[in-house]
Amino acid sequence: MSIDTGTPAETIPPAAPPHPSESHQWTAKVRHAAESAFPPDQLLPDRQPAYMASWIYVFGVLTVVSLAWVIITGCVLAIMGPSWWHVSSTGHFVNSLHLWSVEAFFFFMVIHLWGKFFMAAWRGNRRLTWATGVISFLVSVGAAFTGYLSQQNFDSQWISTQAKDGINSTGAGAVFNVLNFGQMLMWHIVLLPIGVLLIAGLHVLLVRRHGIVPPFAEGGDDTAGTVDTAPTPAGEPA
Amino acid sequence: MFLGALLGALINLNGSGRYIHWGFIQISVANLVVIVLMVAVFVLAILLPFPRRKGGGQ
Numbered sequence: 337m338s339i340d341t342g343t344p345a346e347t348i349p350p351a352a353p354p355h356p357s358e359s360h361q362w363t364a365k366v367r368h369a370a371e372s373a374f375p376p377d378q379l380l381p382d383r384q385p386a387y388m389a390s391w392i393y394v395f396g397v398l399t400v401v402s403l404a405w406v407i408i409t410g411c412v413l414a415i416m417g418p419s420w421w422h423v424s425s426t427g428h429f430v431n432s433l434h435l436w437s438v439e440a441f442f443f444f445m446v447i448h449l450w451g452k453f454f455m456a457a458w459r460g461n462r463r464l465t466w467a468t469g470v471i472s473f474l475v476s477v478g479a480a481f482t483g484y485l486s487q488q489n490f491d492s493q494w495i496s497t498q499a500k501d502g503i504n505s506t507g508a509g510a511v512f513n514v515l516n517f518g519q520m521l522m523w524h525i526v527l528l529p530i531g532v533l534l535i536a537g538l539h540v541l542l543v544r545r546h547g548i549v550p551p552f553a554e555g556g557d558d559t560a561g562t563v564d565t566a567p568t569p570a571g572e573p574a
Numbered sequence: 575m576f577l578g579a580l581l582g583a584l585i586n587l588n589g590s591g592r593y594i595h596w597g598f599i600q601i602s603v604a605n606l607v608v609i610v611l612m613v614a615v616f617v618l619a620i621l622l623p624f625p626r627r628k629g630g631g632q
Contacts (some may be wrong), residue, residue, distance in 0.1 A: 389626065391619035443608070447616050 379544050387551050395448035402444055403536060405437035407529065411512070418488060419436060438480055445473060457549040465546060468539040475531045482524035485514055496520075 346490045359365070381455055413421050421427035449469070450486050456468035481499075485492050503509055592603040 358612045391622055391624055392616075395619070439608075441614075443612060446612055447619065450616050451619070 355460070373540060374545060379541075381544075382573055385548060389417060389422065389479065392451040393548065395444045395451060398444040399441060399448055400536070400540065402437050402441035406434065406441055407533070409434040409437060410525065410529070422488070432483055438483065441476070442480070445476070452549075455549055455551070459549055460546065462542075462546050465539065465542040468535055472532060472535040472539055475528060475535060477529035479524060479532055482520045482528060485520040486517070486524050488517075 409430055413427075413434060416427060416430075421431040452466070454467070480493075484495050485499075499514045500509070503512060503514055512523070594601055594603060594606060
């Protein structure tokens with residue numbers, strides 16, 4: 337097995353500088369900054385390090401797939417409306433798909449979190465990657481909470497009345513009144529999904545930018561990503 | 575329809591939930607089952623070998 341002494345981000349050459357005639361344009365500056373930060377072959381790589389050949393590395397993408405199902409089923413529910421998801425059998429089915437994709441989302445995300453915690457995945461200048469994951473998790477909790485408040489049943493009434501005093505004691509009740517169904521629905525279908533998608537998208541981009549954190553080095557001489565195993569095609573041994 | 579009836583026969587979801595009390599800790603059986611499942615999947619993900627292409631080394 338050969339050893340690559342650079343991080344994945346360092347092994348990719350920087351993008352070419354802008355042409356002098358276009359360098360003053362903000363579009364050119366943004367384009368070249370984006371190309372420099374996220375080269376296409378780094379955004380969608382064909383090869384991954386050998387240490388990724390483990391089941392513990394699949395839970396991040398399982399979380400993303402679950403989130404995609406949450407958004408897709410949520411869009412269907414928004415298009416068809418409450419009279420559909422409360423009454424028709426197809427509406428019940430899609431409503432259940434929405435619920436269970438959320439369950440899968442949190443199930444996979446927590447296992448992903450445990451795996452990354454015990455890998456100390458913030459090593460090697462990956463602090464922002466870790467922080468965006470934590471923030472995404474917290475915003476997701478809020479999105480799920482407002483989803484429970486939007487069920488329009490006794491369960492949502494019970495949850496909202498149990499939560500109101502705690503949330504109002506923080507002062508957040510002025511803009512986040514759990515007894516206001518319309519406001520909670522808007523938080524659930526507009527603000528919080530936008531937040532989750534933006535932060536999770538940034539999280540994935542940062543993972544691509546800095547690469548997957550390598551395992552701890554044997555003997556405790558950890559270089560936190562400065563020593564990397566040679567990339568091999570996904571699923572293929574080194 | 576049949577599958578739903580079959581699953582419904584296995585686990586009766588009607589009625590009030592079941593809770594476990596241990597000192598000041600109170601948790602529903604459903605939540606405890608999910609946590610145990612997550613721990614089990616986490617341990618299996620670490621222990622189970624990842625499939626490799628035939629003819630590979632290691």
